[in-house]
Amino acid sequence: MTVLVFGGSSQIGHFLLPRLLAGGASVLALSRHARTSEPGLRWLQGELPDAVPGELPVPAAIISFGPLGPFAQWLARADFGSEPPRVIATSSMSAETKRDSSVPAERAISRQLRDGEQALATACARHGAPWTVLRPTLIYGAGLDKSLSPIARRALRTRLFPLPAGRGMRQPVHAEDIALAVLAALACPASAGRILSIGGGERLSAGAMFARVRQSLPRGILPLPLPAWLLHAGRRVAPKKLQGPLQRLDADLVTDNDELERLLGIRPRPFRVEAEMWFPAKG
Template sequence: MSRLSVLVFGGSSQIGHFLLPRLVASGASVTALSRHTRASQPGLRWLHGNLPDALPDELPHPSAVISFGPLRPFADWLARMEFGSEPPRVIATSSMSAETKRDSGEPAERAISQQLRDGEQALAAACARHGAPWTVLRPTLIYGAGLDKSLSPIARRAWRTRVFPLPAGRGMRQPVHAEDIALAVLAALDCPASAGRILPIGGGERLTAHDMFARVRQTLPHANLPIALPAWLLHAGQRFAPAKLRGPLARLDADLIADNSELERLLGVTPRAFQPTADMWFPARG
């Protein structure tokens, strides 16, 4: 990997937080794009810009392109680019929501699922135009860097209020650490057999939604009051909850999991069990 020139979209994301240092340590030449100005460092050049249009002129012609952002803008950018006779290796992340929200009772969630699948198809088509090998990773719920919009806000709110709502939920969950996704990206760069594949990636442990929230609560360093939210209350609440909450409430008894067998077979990556610590709920400083 020492001769790789890598362009990363979404380098400031939770996956990028773990991927960029590993790429630099491997000897790769890394250019990362951010919507906010960031200081470059040896081996890592930050550019200020945003897909699909607000991009700097000095983008390199890389040997690999990685994206952790929305798929369709990335696919549209790829389709417009000219890479010559040596197209880059392309790796992007989607989400297991492409499947788990496909039959949601909420129209907005079904639209998200369709948008993800349309983005995956657009990416495949753009790569086919260039003859570029591509791999898409579909993560489950991501945690680990304090940048997620699911478990981290819950933990930080409980940290402040010392009250932790504990919803009932029999549906299985499979949270995946952002660093394990970064490791899968690195493995895919060196695995031609993963080209043209959409690979689910979940954590190394499946547990009920209730147990997942309880384990988050256990990481908090001070005493907090658990407020049990029984199933009957949650079911009743679906009728009156805001639209953005009705889908998550309805899925508490649904399994939101991934089959890691192809990931492990092709990439040799075995994600860790869900053993969170308190520092995972806060973004790293610096």
Template sequence: MTVLVFGGSSQIGHFLLPRLLASGEAVLALSRQPRPAQAGVTWLQGTLPDRMPRLPALSAIISFGPLQGLADWLAQATLADAPRVVATSSMSAESKRDSGVPAERALARRLRDGEAALAAACERHGCAWTVLRPTLVYGAGLDKSLTPIARRAMRLRLFPLPSGRGLRQPVHADDIAQAVLAALECPAAAGRILPIGGGE
């Protein structure tokens, strides 16, 4: 298999790339910036949707970036085969749908529109697709939510409780990486949007 990964330098990519390599996959990873060489990973430079390099035949496409950009590229791409597509969205697509904050409702709408556009683009190519909706992601120290709070708590020796009444269910980036691999292997995951709120 040749797997193309968008967002390989993200915190989920940090855990996914070694897992793909360990399973013997040929891995291409796209980045906007040049990346240092990494054994087993071929880094390509480009951006979605319109500055993409030439690609070989792909068996799978994995994306941790904006869904609309991926959908726009797929809609115009010429694919030799019908690669399996697994992408992440966010539980905000559902949890913020009826928010009292207009910006949150707009975010939820953008996410759902991106999911629908991706499904349509995949169906045009005959690609099986799965969208994973994680909640608050942590795990590689790259997030801008839990990691800064934890660092501050370690420095101050005090854990500040953030304001707000909403409930949060953080999910580790490696659990999402494992869910991506499971979705690639599981025919029952095709054509589905799956919420993932934790290791289960």
């Protein structure tokens, strides 16, 4: 089976590609940067929606971890003959959690995600291709995320870890659990035509989540508590890119995994973290 993966060098791709190869798949993976191919894995260099080489084998499945809009544009123009591929893509729970944000840029992100999901469904309908979209919560685990890993690495440099007093609940999901959900969806016809939320196996407050990240680091990282009154005051003077995250510290950003577990049999792990998770794996 040939599988085409967009975003193969992403944090989810880091865990997915070895499992596809171990299962005997022939993998074509697209990255914006040149990478070295290996037996069973051919790396392509390019960026959607245009830079995809022609004359590729028709894939049995296509998996995308990148922006939905460009992927849907490429998919709408692709020619798969009489054998439409199985399509799996990731979106984000921000499609819902930022829908009513007071920050216009965040509402735009939410709308862009939902528009991308709809464009993907429309492109797949054109081909008669079954599709599934996964909406993860906050992703961690490969050191490639832009949320918790940069905070942890900054703390190691400065020896200081800010601990905001956030009461809102969080549900971080490990990138490997999303990769497992992708594999399960490929083998589950009943998941076609569905948008499935996927959160981690544990809910904890935002404050407790940050505290657990600090506890995973080597000793010598001093905690810097940020009380609620200070955070509320800071919202008025914070840069625009921080206003949304500060406002959501007391909001619950969680999801229900019941449908995921019922259809795919995936039960994501609890939030148990170690220092090496905050750094990209070598090689």
